[in-house]
Amino acid sequence: MTKVLIDYSQIYLQENIPLSEEEVNMIATHKKDFFKDFSGVVIAVIMITTLIAAFFLKNEFKNFKYYHYILFIAAAVSLYLFFLLIHWLIYQYVKGRWKKDLENGKNRLKSIIISKHKTEGDEYIITFAGCSKGEKIRLPVKKKVYDEYETGTKVMVTYFKYSKEVLSLDHDERMN
Structure with a gap:
């Protein structure tokens, strides 16, 4: 080097x-697009993970009671909510930076x-x-x-x- x-x-x-109108609109577009594909991607990943878990548990389904199915669904929903929380926290951090850029x-x-x-x-x-x-x-x-x-x-x-x-x-x- x-x-x-x-x-x-x-x-x-x-x-x-000072920012131009185009640059202010660019930040607004970034804010709008932040959550654009998140839900679909996370739901797809959770569904694939659930299907893999179901494949490995296929012989155990005959021993399942109704509460096992409820727990299975609750685990998938809690996993989705966990990822949603992480994504929201990242959004809050990035939104703070965008706000500073708009002000300064x-x-x-x-x-x-x-x-x-x-x-x-x-x-x-x-x-x-x-x-x-x-x-x-x-x-x-x-x-x-x-x-x-x-x-x-x-x-x-x-x-x-x-x-x-x-x-x-x-x-x-x-x-x-």
Whole structure:
């Protein structure tokens, strides 16, 4: 890995830029889509798990009483409610970040890409130099953007500070 030389006098961070109507609508769409596929996926997984359990218990069904069936259904419902609770807690956490982004606006950073890496979960991360020495700003990007920019490239990135979502990433020819 090559070391990128950074001129910190050329790095500039502009904070608390008001959001456009389109960006506010984008956050509202994220909120709306958060629960979109959740119920169907969890119900499908619980049904598959229940069918697997029923397959392994197929010889025991003749010994089942009515309360065994009630317990079986109660276990499936409680599993669904458990996953719903976890999903709701994650939503509350993310919703708090979206609220902060709506209140504080977006950031625009004129910087240099100092490193790039891909995580095990196929998330592509680009690290930008911050305004002071040693400060780094890591933001997830799409694969297409990740492949387009090389380490050492001078860029202008606009992003949400709290939800870490890149709104735009462009080459900055003005930096020398």
